[in-house]
Amino acid sequence: MIALYLTLFISLVLAVLFLVFFIQSVKGGQYDDAYSPSVRMLFDDDEPAPDEVTDTSEES
Amino acid sequence: MEKEKFFYDDKIVKMFAWATVVWGITAFTIGLMVAYLYWFPHYMDGISWLSYGRLRPLHTNSAIFAFVGNGIFAGVYYSTQRLLKTRMASDLLSRLHFWGWQFIILLAAITLPLGYTQAKEYAELEWPIDLLVAVVWVIFTVNLLWTIQKRRVRHIYVAIWFYISTAVTIAMLYIFNNLSLPVSLWKSYSIYAGVEDAVVQWWYGHNAVAFFLTTPILGLMYYFVPKAAQRPVYSYRLSIIHFWTLIFIYIWAGPHHLLYSPVPEWAQILGTIFSFTLIFPSWGGMINGLLTLRGAWDKVREDPILKMFVVAITSYGMSTFEGPMLSFKSLNAIAHFTDWIIAHVHVGTLGWNGFLIMGMLYWMIPRLYKTKIYSVKLINHHFWWGTIGLLLYVIPLYVAGWTQFLMWRQFNPDGSLKYPEFMDTVTAILPMHYLRAIGGTLYLTGALIMVYNLWKTVQGRKVEDTAAEAAPLQPVPAKRAKGEDFHNWLERRGMLFTILAFITVAIGGAVEILPTIFVDKNIPKIEAVKPYSPLELVGRDIYIREGCYVCHSQMIRPFRFEVERFGEYSKAGEYVYDHPFQWGSKRTGPDLMREGGRRPNLWHFSHMYEPSSVMPGSIMPNYQWIVRNDYDASDIQKKMKVLRKLGVPYSDEEIANAPKAVEEQAKAIAADLEANGVKKTAQYVEAYGGQEVDLSKKEVVALIAYLQRLGTDTTKKKETAQK
Numbered sequence: 001m002i003a004l005y006l007t008l009f010i011s012l013v014l015a016v017l018f019l020v021f022f023i024q025s026v027k028g029g030q031y032d033d034a035y036s037p038s039v040r041m042l043f044d045d046d047e048p049a050p051d052e053v054t055d056t057s058e059e060s
Numbered sequence: 061m062e063k064e065k066f067f068y069d070d071k072i073v074k075m076f077a078w079a080t081v082v083w084g085i086t087a088f089t090i091g092l093m094v095a096y097l098y099w100f101p102h103y104m105d106g107i108s109w110l111s112y113g114r115l116r117p118l119h120t121n122s123a124i125f126a127f128v129g130n131g132i133f134a135g136v137y138y139s140t141q142r143l144l145k146t147r148m149a150s151d152l153l154s155r156l157h158f159w160g161w162q163f164i165i166l167l168a169a170i171t172l173p174l175g176y177t178q179a180k181e182y183a184e185l186e187w188p189i190d191l192l193v194a195v196v197w198v199i200f201t202v203n204l205l206w207t208i209q210k211r212r213v214r215h216i217y218v219a220i221w222f223y224i225s226t227a228v229t230i231a232m233l234y235i236f237n238n239l240s241l242p243v244s245l246w247k248s249y250s251i252y253a254g255v256e257d258a259v260v261q262w263w264y265g266h267n268a269v270a271f272f273l274t275t276p277i278l279g280l281m282y283y284f285v286p287k288a289a290q291r292p293v294y295s296y297r298l299s300i301i302h303f304w305t306l307i308f309i310y311i312w313a314g315p316h317h318l319l320y321s322p323v324p325e326w327a328q329i330l331g332t333i334f335s336f337t338l339i340f341p342s343w344g345g346m347i348n349g350l351l352t353l354r355g356a357w358d359k360v361r362e363d364p365i366l367k368m369f370v371v372a373i374t375s376y377g378m379s380t381f382e383g384p385m386l387s388f389k390s391l392n393a394i395a396h397f398t399d400w401i402i403a404h405v406h407v408g409t410l411g412w413n414g415f416l417i418m419g420m421l422y423w424m425i426p427r428l429y430k431t432k433i434y435s436v437k438l439i440n441h442h443f444w445w446g447t448i449g450l451l452l453y454v455i456p457l458y459v460a461g462w463t464q465f466l467m468w469r470q471f472n473p474d475g476s477l478k479y480p481e482f483m484d485t486v487t488a489i490l491p492m493h494y495l496r497a498i499g500g501t502l503y504l505t506g507a508l509i510m511v512y513n514l515w516k517t518v519q520g521r522k523v524e525d526t527a528a529e530a531a532p533l534q535p536v537p538a539k540r541a542k543g544e545d546f547h548n549w550l551e552r553r554g555m556l557f558t559i560l561a562f563i564t565v566a567i568g569g570a571v572e573i574l575p576t577i578f579v580d581k582n583i584p585k586i587e588a589v590k591p592y593s594p595l596e597l598v599g600r601d602i603y604i605r606e607g608c609y610v611c612h613s614q615m616i617r618p619f620r621f622e623v624e625r626f627g628e629y630s631k632a633g634e635y636v637y638d639h640p641f642q643w644g645s646k647r648t649g650p651d652l653m654r655e656g657g658r659r660p661n662l663w664h665f666s667h668m669y670e671p672s673s674v675m676p677g678s679i680m681p682n683y684q685w686i687v688r689n690d691y692d693a694s695d696i697q698k699k700m701k702v703l704r705k706l707g708v709p710y711s712d713e714e715i716a717n718a719p720k721a722v723e724e725q726a727k728a729i730a731a732d733l734e735a736n737g738v739k740k741t742a743q744y745v746e747a748y749g750g751q752e753v754d755l756s757k758k759e760v761v762a763l764i765a766y767l768q769r770l771g772t773d774t775t776k777k778k779e780t781a782q783k
Contacts, residue, residue, distance in 0.1 A: 034300060037215045038292035041143060041283070 076134035083126035098493035109173035113607025131417035145530035149206035160196035175605035222279030237264035254635025262317035270310035294351035305341035316387035322632035335387030342380035364439035368419035375411025400461030434516035445506030452499030460492035586633035599766030611648035627654035654771030669743040730755035
């Protein structure tokens with residue numbers, strides 16, 4: 001069952017790789033500014049969007 | 061820096077949005093047509109292209125690729141341009157993408173009812189359409205990545221990461237699963253056989269759920285929910301974690317579709333572990349979505365769009381709780397092959413995908429047309445019709461699934477099955493299927509209200525593309541700046557990010573694909589198992605054409621109650637010549653793995669023409685055209701040659717004699733039918749109008765040959781051994 005050992009090996013390599021990624025990113029302080037993009041996207045509209053959904057069915 | 065003026069391409073968004081509306085109604089309607097067949101099995105009798113086995117693949121494909129697909133593209137084209145402050149990189153590619161995709165849907169809508177199918181779930185489309193899908197998908201991917209390169213905002217918002225992972229992964233999945241050798245323009249055989257085919261198919265099948273029905277929709281959630289609520293996402297940090305963990309784990313979950321099957325045990329366990337682990341990122345994302353509405357619940361009360369989003373995210377939470385649970389062997393044993401799975405996927409599609417996409421349309425279309433929605437009251441109506449419809453759809457099916465499983469496994473004190481007739485377990489749950497059809501009708505009604513509302517909103521309005529301005533990006537050194545944190549740097553490098561995502565996914569894929577390369581080592585060969593005879597092959601292709609696999613499994617699990625009912629459990633070695641595999645995933649009718657030799661030929665003849673004539677109460681539609689039509693065996697030699705290339709050991713002699721072999725076997729079956737008085741049956745008289753016909757030319761004879769062969773190779777061996 002070569003395939004079995006091969007696949008197990010690859011999955012272990014992958015797991016280790018991601019562990020390294022994770023540790024490195026935490027140490028590098030990657031989550032320090034993980035806030036402003038979420039606010040910025042709210043104001044990226046250039047079109048004059050209607051403020052809220054309003055019922056217009058009765059106006060017409 | 062000087063600001064640049066530009067226009068967003070709103071036209072392409074509108075095109076995709078309206079396509080979503082049109083195909084949504086279509087997909088729901090076809091679903092209903094199928095659902096009502098449980099109630100009135102014969103209301104479309106005699107129309108081959110509207111039969112259950114051909115319509116059901118059309119329903120799943122149109123719901124996934126036409127409705128959800130166009131919905132995704134509409135949302136992606138709208139949000140990507142705005143998030144990156146740029147028009148899509150190429151208007152030409154956008155249009156090619158749109159028209160190419162609609163052309164694919166049209167081809168699907170023609171070929172599936174005609175019975176041109178690969179008979180693999182959600183991958184039914186034949187090879188020429190597959191090629192087209194691949195080309196159009198690459199066009200989309202290039203357009204997306206190119207746009208990211210031309211962006212005016214350095215940071216790539218989380219939604220776009222989800223889009224990238226979708227674009228890259230689907231391309232790979234689709235190509236691997238659809239690898240097949242063509243026989244003719246509309247007929248091909250999967251290069252994988254039996255267990256391998258099953259592994260690749262469900263690796264694809266589950267990832268179609270993951271990367272077509274989940275990641276892009278999550279991207280839409282991270283854009284449209286904050287927009288509609290006018291609140292930033294609850295935790296941007298959580299969304300980053302959500303993304304990375306989700307794409308890493310999802311690719312491994314496929315084998316949970318194959319529990320208790322002859323797939324190697326370790327692969328099944330691996331599938332279960334990763335499927336269970338999925339609950340963490342999934343629920344992280346679900347909670348992140350719901351908590352985005354923190355402090356805005358008063359808005360939810362008034363804004364029906366937010367209400368739809370809440371139902372969508374809640375449904376996501378429910379189905380991603382259920383999914384991991386169903387991946388445990390003990391629960392999977394109950395749910396697999398029953399209506400529980402149908403209920404589970406419809407929480408996902410009707411609830412999660414449907415409500416999120418339709419909520420998005422309500423939010424987006426008035427903005428695209430620079431107007432207000434025609435009627436908020438009507439959105440509220442839609443919301444309630446849809447929600448009640450959803451509940452009325454899924455709850456009865458849960459009950460149906462549990463009921464049927466409990467009936468399957470009940471034994472009398474003497475050790476015999478309490479319900480030996482499979483039919484009894486079908487009739488018991490029919491009322492639940494009636495309720496389901498009503499639920500579906502309510503859901504469709506809600507969607508029709510949406511069509512009216514959206515139409516009135518945009519009626520007579522012509523608007524230009526939205527203008528915008530932003531400063532261009534200054535070139536940034538590729539190297540990581542001093543003090544810059546790793547993830548920020550990673551986000552700046554759009555292409556690099558793509559490659560990383562691709563590698564992540566490719567490694568996961570290779571792990572599951574590689575075993576297929578080692579066919580001989582993985583699959584224990586059974587000497588008694590021989591390739592199908594030419595006539596049986598003709599019959600098998602009729603079985604594939606009619607989509608028998610959507611209601612009948614060919615996989616007996618190693619449970620006492622299954623072995624008692626259907627015969628010896630399935631072994632990997634029995635499927636080595638099955639291109640494609642036909643295990644199925646749902647038992648509306650009984651398993652057919654060992655159908656061979658169970659019933660006389662005459663029974664099958666009458667049953668094909670009118671199932672209820674030999675099986676009272678049967679809800680299987682009448683397959684009268686199979687009895688009336690002549691089979692086409694003109695390309696049998698070509699088919700055998702293609703299969704030989706794929707490893708089926710047909711000898712030169714067998715191929716040369718194939719036409720003669722077809723004739724001989726057909727004559728023998730026809731003679732047996734006649735000897736048993738087929739001409740006196742009401743079905744024969746009605747089918748041929750009292751005319752004398754050459755039975756050995758009829759499709760039904762080829763199909764009988766196949767059905768009578770099923771599972772007999774190994775049982776025959778046992779009998780000889782006993783002698």
